[in-house]
Amino acid sequence: MLAGKKVLLIIGGGIAAYKSLDLIRRLRERGAEVVPVLTRAAEEFVTPLSVSALSGSKVYRDLFDLTDEAEMGHIQLSRAADLVVVAPATADLMAKMAAGLANDLASTLLLATDKRVLLAPAMNVRMWEHPATARNRAVLAADGVLSVGPNAGEMACGEYGPGRMAEPLEIVAGIEAALGGGPLAGKHVIVTSGPTHEPIDPVRYIANRSSGAQGTALAAALRDLGAKVSFVTGPATVAPPQGVDLIRVETAREMLDAVQAALPADAAIFAAAVADWRVANAADKKMKKDGTGSLPALEFAENPDILATVSQMKKGRPGLVVGFAAETHDVIAHATAKRARKGCDWIVANDVSPATGIMGGTENAVTVIDAEGAESWPRMGKSEVAARLAQRIAEALA
Structure with a gap:
């Protein structure tokens, strides 16, 4: 090249x-x-x-x-x-x-x-x-x-x-x-990243501790291999990469809409930490204490499953669909079950229990699970994980 x-x-x-x-x-x-x-x-x-x-x-x-x-x-x-x-x-x-x-x-x-x-x-x-x-x-x-x-x-x-x-x-x-080359030249890849924010009222929301660092690094690594990257990100704490099609969202439903709008794609990588639930009765005004000590009654609804939705598409499914599984225990077992349940091609699993410092940190230790089994990688910087995973994706798409 x-x-x-x-x-x-x-x-x-x-x-x-x-x-x-x-x-x-x-x-x-x-x-x-x-x-x-x-x-x-x-x-x-x-x-x-x-x-x-x-x-x-x-x-x-x-x-x-x-x-x-x-x-x-x-x-x-x-x-x-x-x-x-x-x-x-x-x-x-x-x-x-x-x-x-x-x-x-x-x-x-x-x-x-x-x-x-x-x-x-x-x-x-x-x-x-x-x-x-x-x-x-x-x-x-x-x-x-x-x-x-x-x-x-x-x-x-x-x-x-x-x-x-x-x-x-x-x-x-x-x-x-x-220079316009790279093994992913001409390929379109969707990457989701960061947390989602699910509103309780105009001031408060439900979120998680995801910084978006791993998804951001992965989008940059895929870009560096020549891919056209549609980067769908929630409110991450790290800056988005340059040279990608940046699509900012807040909620899980907005993220699903953005992913579907970005299709078709050769691959879709779901690194975002999407909230499983949202508040069904979110208030349109700030909830106030009433002085009686009574607590607001929050009703929850299940958010759309973005990974499963795309993995199980009958038409227009990307050739490679990769999910992420952030677990705190029995990581490989839970991630393997998640791959089968969602219908994706690969699951990238990691242990985000507080002692690891991975959630929001600069390093990661992942296990890539596919139809052939599980491959565990040593702990390394998130940019190094991204470069290695991007190369694996390039080989799969080739």
């Missing part, structure tokens, strides 16, 4: 720069031409000689190199590629991009390019979560800059959390998707 494509690879300064060497190798295996640019800080972690040897190309380093400027110039260099990739994308480089600074070769290329830019961020977890970095990420996303990762995990400094650069193969998948 990358044969004949030219990738301008900007390597930022950080310990994750060593992964850029493997990234170069993976890209060249696929027939891509890699033109590398090293920042001054990157040279503290990888050498120009090693980068040049792996890329088979000259390494560009200096904005004020008279020979380079006479032969090509930074303007032509920034526009001769099919895609500009920054890996690792440090907090400093992202800040320069967001502010439009151009005080070295890398930042000047990024400001001068007319091509799409893909970032693979890598930094300390506190830097990633800092409000300044969050603002820069929002600016870059609004500017149409693509990103892959970061993943959650242990840092070189010993801290733990999001900030690890995505693995080379994840970045390759993002590059393929950005």
